[in-house]
Amino acid sequence: MALSILLVFCFLANISLGSVYIPLNEVFNSLLGNSTEQETWQHIIQNYRLPKALTAILVGSGLGISGLLMQTLFRNPLAGPFVLGISSGASLGVALVILGSSFFGGVFAVFLISKWSIVIAASLGSFLVLLAVLMVSLRVRDTMAILIIGLMFASITSAIVSVLSYFGSAQQLQQYIFWGFGSLGNLSWDELLIFFIIYCLGLIISLVSVKSLNTMLLGENYAKSLGLNIKRSRFAIIMATSLLAGTITAFAGPIAFIGLAIPHLTRQVFNTSNHKILLPAVFLFGAIVMLICDSIAQVPNSDYTLPINAITSLVGAPVVIWLLVRKRKMVF
Amino acid sequence: MEKDNQHIILKTKYLAIGYASKKERTVVASNINIELCKGELVGLVGVNGVGKSTLLRTLTNVQNPLSGDIFINDKNIKHYAALDLAKVLSLVLTEQLMSKNLSVFEIVALGRQPYTNWVGNLSENDMSIINMALTQTNVSDLKHKRCFELSDGQLQKVMIARALAQDTDLIILDEPTTHLDIYHKVSTLKLLQKLAKETDKTILFSSHEIDLAIQLCDTLIVMTPNHVVSDMPCNLITKGVFDSLFPEDLIAFDEKTGTFRVKK
Numbered sequence: 001m002a003l004s005i006l007l008v009f010c011f012l013a014n015i016s017l018g019s020v021y022i023p024l025n026e027v028f029n030s031l032l033g034n035s036t037e038q039e040t041w042q043h044i045i046q047n048y049r050l051p052k053a054l055t056a057i058l059v060g061s062g063l064g065i066s067g068l069l070m071q072t073l074f075r076n077p078l079a080g081p082f083v084l085g086i087s088s089g090a091s092l093g094v095a096l097v098i099l100g101s102s103f104f105g106g107v108f109a110v111f112l113i114s115k116w117s118i119v120i121a122a123s124l125g126s127f128l129v130l131l132a133v134l135m136v137s138l139r140v141r142d143t144m145a146i147l148i149i150g151l152m153f154a155s156i157t158s159a160i161v162s163v164l165s166y167f168g169s170a171q172q173l174q175q176y177i178f179w180g181f182g183s184l185g186n187l188s189w190d191e192l193l194i195f196f197i198i199y200c201l202g203l204i205i206s207l208v209s210v211k212s213l214n215t216m217l218l219g220e221n222y223a224k225s226l227g228l229n230i231k232r233s234r235f236a237i238i239m240a241t242s243l244l245a246g247t248i249t250a251f252a253g254p255i256a257f258i259g260l261a262i263p264h265l266t267r268q269v270f271n272t273s274n275h276k277i278l279l280p281a282v283f284l285f286g287a288i289v290m291l292i293c294d295s296i297a298q299v300p301n302s303d304y305t306l307p308i309n310a311i312t313s314l315v316g317a318p319v320v321i322w323l324l325v326r327k328r329k330m331v332f
Numbered sequence: 333m334e335k336d337n338q339h340i341i342l343k344t345k346y347l348a349i350g351y352a353s354k355k356e357r358t359v360v361a362s363n364i365n366i367e368l369c370k371g372e373l374v375g376l377v378g379v380n381g382v383g384k385s386t387l388l389r390t391l392t393n394v395q396n397p398l399s400g401d402i403f404i405n406d407k408n409i410k411h412y413a414a415l416d417l418a419k420v421l422s423l424v425l426t427e428q429l430m431s432k433n434l435s436v437f438e439i440v441a442l443g444r445q446p447y448t449n450w451v452g453n454l455s456e457n458d459m460s461i462i463n464m465a466l467t468q469t470n471v472s473d474l475k476h477k478r479c480f481e482l483s484d485g486q487l488q489k490v491m492i493a494r495a496l497a498q499d500t501d502l503i504i505l506d507e508p509t510t511h512l513d514i515y516h517k518v519s520t521l522k523l524l525q526k527l528a529k530e531t532d533k534t535i536l537f538s539s540h541e542i543d544l545a546i547q548l549c550d551t552l553i554v555m556t557p558n559h560v561v562s563d564m565p566c567n568l569i570t571k572g573v574f575d576s577l578f579p580e581d582l583i584a585f586d587e588k589t590g591t592f593r594v595k596k
Contacts, residue, residue, distance in 0.1 A: 075430045211452040215445050217431040225392065225425075226445045226498070227418030273431045274438060276451065 003284040007057075010291040014053045017300040020044060051192050052185045053291065058199050059184060059252050060262070060290025062244040064282040065206050067259030068266075069237050072213050072275070074147050081245035081259035084133045084146075084238065085153035086126045090249040091180070092157040093125025094118055098176045099161075099168035118179065119191070122250040129153050130242040137234055143220065146234075181307030182253035184294050195251050202243030206279065209236050213275040257313045261320045262286045268323040289316060340406075341501050341534040342368040342391070347400035349383060349390045359398060360386045366553055366562045368536060370501070373528040374562075375545035376538040378555030379578060384538045387555065388506055391536075392423055404502060418446040422498035424491045424505040432480040436490050439479065440465055443497030465496035468527060485516035489523065496527065505537035509544075517541055521548050542574070543591045565590075 016027045022041045030045040066081035074083065082088070097117055132153060137146050165173055187195065212233035215223045224230055248255065266281045267273065290312075297311040298304075348362035360383035368374050378384050389395045391402060393409050402409040404420050412420070422443070429439075443465070444458045454462070466472045469489045479487060488508055495503045508524070509517040521541070525548050528535045536553075539545055545552055546565045553562040554573050561573060568574065574585040574592075583592045 208450065211445065211448070211450060214452060215442060217429075217434060218439070218442055219425075219427055219430045221394070221425055221427055222423065224394075224414075225418060225421070225423040226442070227413075227415035228445070229414055267433075271433075273433045 003281065003288070007284055007288050007291075010288050010295075011053055011057070014056065014291045014295045015045060015049045017295050018044070018049060018298055021301055047189075048185065051187050051189060052294065054192060055184045055187050055195070055252060056290040056294045057287040058195060059248050059255060060258055060286035060288070061283040062199055062202065062248050062286070063255060063259040063290075064262035064266075064286025065203070065279065066241040066244040067261075068263040068275075068278060068282050069206060069209070069213070069241050070259075071263055072216055073234065073237050074143060075219075076147070077264070078260070079147070081241055081248075082154075082254070082256075084150035084241065085129045085157065086242055086245045087249050087254040088154040088157040089125040089127070089129030090122035090246070091125070091161055091254060092129075093121035093123070094179050095161040095164050095176055096125075097121040098179070099164040099172050119250050123246065125157075126242070126246040126249055129157065130238075130246060134235065134238055134242075137238055138231060143234065146238075179253050180309070182255040182309040184252055184290075184308055185305075187251060191251060195247055198243055198247040202240045202247075205236055205240035205243070209233060209240060210275045210279060213237070217273055253309070255312060256309055257316050258286060258290060261316045262289060264320055265289075265316075265323065339370040340367050341370055341404065342366070342536070343403040343406075344391075345401045345403070347390070347402060348398040349386050349395075350398050351386075351395075352398055357398060361555060361560055362398075364400070364560045366560070368502070368534050368551070370534055371528055371532040372534050372550045373525050373548065374534070374536045374551045374553060375549040376536060376553045376555065377540070377542045377545055377577075380540075382555045382557060384555055385506065387560075388504060388536075388538055392421060392504055393417060415446055418498065418500075420500050421502045421504065422495040422500040424488075424495050424503070424508055426506050426510060429479060433478055435476055435478050436471060436474045436482070436493075437462070437466075437476065439490055440493045440497050443494040443499075446498065461499060462497050465493040468496060468530065469493040469523060484511045485519070488512065488516075488520055492520075492523065492527070496531070496533075500533070502534045502536065505535070507539060508537050509539055509541055518544060521545075524548075542577075546590045 012027070015031070016022060016024050020041075022045065026037060026041055027045060030042045031050070063081050067079070070079040070081060070083055071077060073079075133146065133150055136149050140146055140149070165176070168176070212223070212228055215226050215228050216233070218226075220230055245259070262282055262285050263278070266278055266285050270277055270281055272278065293311045293315050294308060296315060297306045297308045299306060344364050344366050347364040348359055349364065350360040351358045364387070376384055376387065386395070390397050393412070404412070404417075409417070440462050441454060441458070444454060444462065445452060447458065448454060463472070466475060469492050471486065471489050471493055474482065474486060474490070479490070482490065492505070492508070505524070508520055512520060521544055524535050524537065527533065528550075546569070549565060551562055552565050552568055553560060554568060554577065556577060561568065563571070569587055569590060577585070582595060584595055586593050
C-alpha cells in the first residue's frame with residue numbers, strides 16, 4: 001500500500017523534473033487536461049515526459065518480474081531476465097542493422113536505420129533466440145541445461161556482434177554503443193501502445209504462473225508429485241519472460257541490472273518467498289526504482305541526459321550490497 | 333495370507349522395473365507382485381544397489397515400468413492424470429528444498445496445491461487440514477519458523493506434515509531416516525507408525541534400518557537380486573529371508589533378537 005503511494009509520488013516527481021523547469025501546479029494542470037501558462041510546457045509533458053514516465057514504469061516492473069521468474073525457475077539467485085539470451089538476440093538484430101548496413105549498400109542503409117527498423121530488428125533477434133530456447137526447453141528434461149544453452153546462445157551472438165564491430169565504421173560503432181546504453185525516451189504514443197499490449201500479455205501469463213512458481217519452490221520433483229505439469233509451466237514462464245524482456249529490449253535497449261536486483265531488493269524488504277506477495281511487490285519496486293533512476297539520469301534543470309543503463313547500476317548496486325551486508329543473510 | 337480386496341491401496345502385477353533405452357534393456361527386478369493395504373506401515377529394505385530407488389521411482393510414476401502394471405485404488409497408474417495422481421499419492425523425498433526461506437506453515441500449505449484454485453488461495457477446509465497435519469506430526473510450535481532454522485529431524489517431520497496435508501491414501505517416503513541419529517530415526521519411524529494407524533493411510537518407506545523396520549512395520553518388502561518378497565516381519569524371519577540378504581562374510585542375522593550382529 002505504502003509502495004503504491006510511493007509509486008504515484010515518484011511518477012509525479014519524474015514528470016516534474018527535467019531539463020526545462022515546469023512548476024508543479026502547471027504539471028497537474030497539464031495532466032488533468034487543463035491549459036497551462038505556456039503551451040510548450042503542455043507539449044513537453046504530454047508528448048515527452050508522460051510517455052517517458054510510463055515507459056519507465058513498464059520497463060522497471062517488466063524487468064523486475066521477468067528477473068523474478070527466471071530466478072525461481074532456475075533456482076539461481078544470479079539469474080536475470082537476460083539469461084536466456086534474449087538481450088543478446090536483440091543486440092545481434094540491432095548490430096546486423098546498424099553495423100551490417102554497410103554490407104547492404106549505401107541507399108538501402110539510410111532506409112534501414114530508422115527507429116522502427118531497430119525496434120523490429122531487436123524484436124526479431126530476441127524472438128529467434130527465444131524460439132530456439134523454447135524448442136530446447138520442450139526437449140530437455142533438465143532445467144539447468146536450458147540455462148547453459150541460453151548462455152551458449154549469448155556467446156554465439158556476442159561473437160557475431162564482435163565480428164561485425166570489427167568491420168564497422170566508427171560512426172556505426174558509436175550508434176550501436178548508444179543503443180546499448182538504453183533509453184526510455186523517444187517513444188511516441190503509438191509505440192507505447194504496442195509496447196503496452198505485449199507487456200500486458202507477459203504480465204497476464206506471469207500472474208497465471210503464480211501458483212506453479214510457488215510449487216516450484218519445493219523443487220521440481222516435489223512440484224511434479226503435486227500434480228504440476230513441469231514442462232507446461234516452464235514453457236509459460238519462459239514465454240512470459242520473453243514477452244516482457246523482449247519488448248523492453250526492443251523499445252528501450254538492453255537495460256541491465258534492474259531485472260537481477262529488484263527481486264533481491266524485494267525479497268530482502270518483504271522477507272518472503274511467496275510469489276503472491278513478491279509479484280506485486282516486485283512490480284511496484286521495479287517501477288519506483290526505474291522512475292528514480294530516470295529522474296537522476298536526466299540531471300534535472302540541465303541539458304545532459306546520462307545513459308540510463310549506467311544509472312541503474314550506479315544507483316542500484318550499492319543499495320543491494322547495503323541490504324545484503326546489513327541483513328547478513330541472503331533471502332532466496 | 334488372504335487380504336480383503338476392497339482395502340488394497342497399491343497393487344502391482346508382474347511388474348518388471350529397470351531402464352530401457354533404444355539399444356538395450358537393463359532389468360533391475362522383475363516379477364514383482366505386492367499388495368499394500370489401507371492403514372499399513374510398509375518398509376522396503378534391501379542392499380545398496382538392489383533397486384529400491386528404482387522401485388519407488390516406478391511406483392510413483394517418475395519412470396515407466398518395463399512391463400507389468402501398477403494399480404492404485406484399483407485404477408492403473410497409467411490412466412491417472414497428473415493432478416488426480418497427486419490426490420492419491422504423496423511423496424517425501426531426500427532432495428534438498430529449493431528455497432529454505434519458506435516458513436513451516438508455507439511448506440505444509442503447499443501440500444494443498446492439488447486442491448486449490450489458480451492462485452492457490454486456501455479455503456477454511458484447507459486450513460483445518462493443514463493445522464491437523466501440523467498437530468499430527470507435532471510441529472505446530474514450529475509453524476512460523478523458517479526452514480533454515482530447523483534441525484534435520486524437524487525438517488523431516490515438516491516434510492511428512494506436507495505429505496499429510498496433501499491428503500492422499502498412499503504416502504511414499506524415500507529413505508526418511510538418512511542423516512538422522514538413532515533417536516530421531518526411531519522417532520521418525522514411530523511417527524510414521526502412529527500416522528498409519530491414526531489416519532488409516534498406507535505409508536511405504538525405503539530404509540537401511542532393517543532392525544527398526546522389523547520392529548515397527550506391519551509389512552516388509554525385501555528386495556534381493558533374485559526376487560522381491562513381501563510379508564509380515566515375523567514370517568520373513570521364520571522363512572530365513574534376512575539370512576541371505578547380505579554377503580555372509582561380515583554380519584549375520586540373529587533370529588532371536590531380530591537384529592544383525594558383526595561376526596567376530
